[in-house]
Structure formats: structure tokens, C-alpha cells
Amino acid sequence: MQHEYLARAERIMQRIQQLAAISEDAHGVTRTFGTPAFLEGRALVQRWLQAAGLPTRVDGIGNLRARLQSRHPAAKTFVLASHIDTVVNAGKFDGPLGVLMGLDLLERLVEQQADLPFHIELIAFSDEEGVRFHTTYLGSKVVAGSFDTALLARPDAAGITLAQALETMGADATKIPADAIPAAEWLGYFEMHIEQGPVLWERNVPVALVTAIAGQQRVELIFRGMAGHAGTVPMAMRQDALCAAAEFVLTAEQFAQAHGRGLVATVGKLAVSYSASNVIPGEVTCSLDLRSPSQAQLADAARALQGFAEGLAAHRAVALTWTLVQQTAPVACDAALNTLLAQAIAESGHEAIPLVSGAGHDAVPVSAVAPATMLFIRCYKGISHNPLEDVELGDLAAAIEVADRFIQLKMKDTTTSC
Incomplete structure (x- = not known):
């Protein structure tokens, strides 16, 4: 057999x-x-x-x-x-x-x-x-x-x-x-x-x-700052959309590591609009994929990360668009x-x-x-x-x-x- x-x-x-x-x-x-x-x-x-x-x-x-x-x-x-x-x-x-x-x-x-x-x-x-x-x-x-x-x-x-x-x-x-x-x-x-x-x-x-x-939640985030010349805009006066996105990416990872119990968070896509080595990024689009076997944990994580993203956008003087693309319950x-x-x-x-x-x-x-x-x-x-x-x-x-x-x-x- x-x-x-x-x-x-x-x-x-x-x-x-x-x-x-x-x-x-x-x-x-x-x-x-x-x-x-x-x-x-x-x-x-x-x-x-x-x-x-x-x-x-x-x-x-x-x-x-x-x-x-x-x-x-x-x-x-x-x-x-x-x-x-x-x-x-x-x-x-x-x-x-x-x-x-x-x-x-x-x-x-x-x-x-x-x-x-x-x-x-x-x-x-x-x-x-x-x-x-x-x-x-x-x-x-x-x-x-x-x-x-x-x-x-x-x-x-x-x-x-x-x-x-x-x-x-x-x-x-x-x-x-x-x-x-x-x-x-x-x-x-x-x-x-x-x-x-x-x-x-x-x-x-x-x-x-x-x-x-x-369960899953998939979100699209767009950070909009101000593009500028990499050599002429002082660091303290920049509205760098990529720096805002980078901070969010690391925070999403740290959040999932800290809360555990099956929660995972992934940023798998990152797109810099009109990117060039000598241009301060003015617009960045990224994804967020959240997953958990607990519906309550999934919802709490989404709320917490959206709140963080809004806070860092305000701190860095960039605009944020948070769009829920898809969600499924466990x-x-x-x-x-x-x-x-x-x-x-x-x-x-x-x-x-x-x-x-x-x-x-x-x-x-x-x-x-x-x-x-x-x-x-x-x-x-x-x-x-x-x-x-x-x-x-x-x-x-x-x-x-x-x-x-x-x-x-x-x-x-x-x-x-x-």
C-alpha cells in the first residue's frame, strides 16, 4: 500500500x-x-x-x-x-x-x-x-x-x-x-x-x-510631506515622508513583538514617489498587514498603530492617509x-x-x-x-x-x- x-x-x-x-x-x-x-x-x-x-x-x-x-x-x-x-x-x-x-x-x-x-x-x-x-x-x-x-x-x-x-x-x-x-x-x-x-x-x-x-487587516498608508533639494533644505526644516514611513515600519515590528500571542505585523510594500538620490522624499506609500487568531487583539492593534501613525505624522508635519483595504475575521x-x-x-x-x-x-x-x-x-x-x-x-x-x-x-x- x-x-x-x-x-x-x-x-x-x-x-x-x-x-x-x-x-x-x-x-x-x-x-x-x-x-x-x-x-x-x-x-x-x-x-x-x-x-x-x-x-x-x-x-x-x-x-x-x-x-x-x-x-x-x-x-x-x-x-x-x-x-x-x-x-x-x-x-x-x-x-x-x-x-x-x-x-x-x-x-x-x-x-x-x-x-x-x-x-x-x-x-x-x-x-x-x-x-x-x-x-x-x-x-x-x-x-x-x-x-x-x-x-x-x-x-x-x-x-x-x-x-x-x-x-x-x-x-x-x-x-x-x-x-x-x-x-x-x-x-x-x-x-x-x-x-x-x-x-x-x-x-x-x-x-x-x-x-x-x-484574521487579517490590510491597510494602505500614504505619508505626504514636501519634496525638496537634498542639499539646500536644513534638516530641522524638512518634511521627509520617507523618514515618517521608516519610523512607522519599525514601530509596527516592535508593537507586534511586544504584544505577541499570535499577533504579527508586516510592511511588505514601500513606494517612494518620484524618487531620486538628491530629492527629499515628498510622498511615500506603504502597506501594513496585521494578523491574529483573536479578533479583539486584531482590532486593538489596528487602532493602536493608526493612532501612532497619526501622531508621528503630526510630529513630522506630514499628512497621513490611512485606508483599510481588506479585513477578514478569524x-x-x-x-x-x-x-x-x-x-x-x-x-x-x-x-x-x-x-x-x-x-x-x-x-x-x-x-x-x-x-x-x-x-x-x-x-x-x-x-x-x-x-x-x-x-x-x-x-x-x-x-x-x-x-x-x-x-x-x-x-x-x-x-x-x-
């Missing part, structure tokens, strides 16, 4: 490599939403799905969807999903691994001619990372029925709106409302994903049970599904380590309408969003066994419930 899991893991790895070869650049893996590389990658995954005998379709937001139909007329839908878009200069596994593991599971069920007590829909979400339009979870929000149609007018950096991008992709945005799975038809949601953290790597354990997903995974997943992990011979995910996942919007659970898979040193991202074959084989057992347990549980 172990040989079978290793053989399946090798096939998934081969597909991971093939998909990773499709990229917007030659140095890492970049497939942002709606680009030619994204479309080529999605078409490759669609061919694999069709070769497995699965009917497929592309919905109004560009999600790729395949369905294994139950013969039971009152059956509900159990969704396996992850995303196939990437950040810029990404690794190979974040997102696509879950999709290709889902494909492997369906291939196995087709081979077994399993009598499913529920429909299984495999979804390759088109946009989870939110790189192009700064809108995470576009794909899963459509499926969950929470997509905001006002987003269709949002432009990317080139001025192309989401609606225009969808038209270029051949997607029909008018069908988006009908693409949601009604809440009454959901049975559950299962996402397989690399951990993107070092816990499993350090403990040398292949899988973990996700108990919750941290999400707890479903207790009943987690019980089954923990059982599958234990039956596979592994410790069921509970972990809170600091990274966001498509399970967040889906959890508003359906029970959701996640399986984490060990990745090399916990590295993610980086070309060094990697998964060992043995860990993948172990995860396949757990996923197999989990689906079988869910089938038995659903049959018993009926």
Missing part, C-alpha cells in the same frame, strides 16, 4: 513540475490572475481533469470546476479546492498542490467506481492571492455567494478593470451570481495546503490538523470535520498536531456557508512565497493516505447520517 501512495505522490510531483514551468518570468513561478501564463496553466489542469473522465467548466470568475456526481438524488456537495494563481516569484506548491491532490483523489474514486453518498466538486480557484486587483479570495467568494459586484469596476495597475480582464479571459461575469453553491446544498469543504510555516518541519511530522485561520474550522480528519491522521500512524494558520486561505469565505476543514502538509523549512518552496515525496505520500482515509470516513459518516 505504501508503494501505491509513493507512486501517486510521484505523479502529483510530475504534474507540479509541469505546471510550475508555466510562468510569467523565468526565475520563479508567477501566474497572476488572468495573465496568459495563468490561462495556459489553467488549460493544462483542465486537460488533466478531462483525461480523468471528469466533466469540467470555467465559471464567471475564471474558476476551473470539475464534478464527480453521486447517484443519490438528494445528495449534497462536498468541495475539494485550492487555488492555482500565485504571488510574484512564488514557489511551486502554494495552492496547486491542493488542487492536484484533489485530482488524484478523484482519479482514485473513479477507478474504484465508488458509490458516492454526496457529489464531489473539485475547484481550482482563479484568484486567492489577490496580487493583480488587491482582492483576495475572488474565486472562493463567488462560489460562497459573497462576491461584491462593485469589484468588477476595480482597476489593476495598468488601468484594466476586473470586468475587462474577465472579458479578455473569455469569462462571463453576468453568470457570477449563478455560480454560487447555495448554502443548503453544501455538505462541506476540504482544502489541502502546505503549512507555510516551520512547525512540521522542525518536528519532522508530515501533516497537521488546522483548527483555525487567523475563522474556526468545523469541529465535526476536524474530528474525522484527526481520526484519518491517527489511523495513518501520525500525531494529529493542531495548528492555527497565520496565512489566509479560501476556506475563510467558504466557512461562512459550509463546514470547512484543512490539512497542512510539511514544507521545506516552512518556506513559502519563495522559489525555495518544496515538499518531500514521503510527506506527500503520507498526506495522500490521510486524504484517502478522510474521504472514506466522510462517506461512511454521510451514509450513516442519511
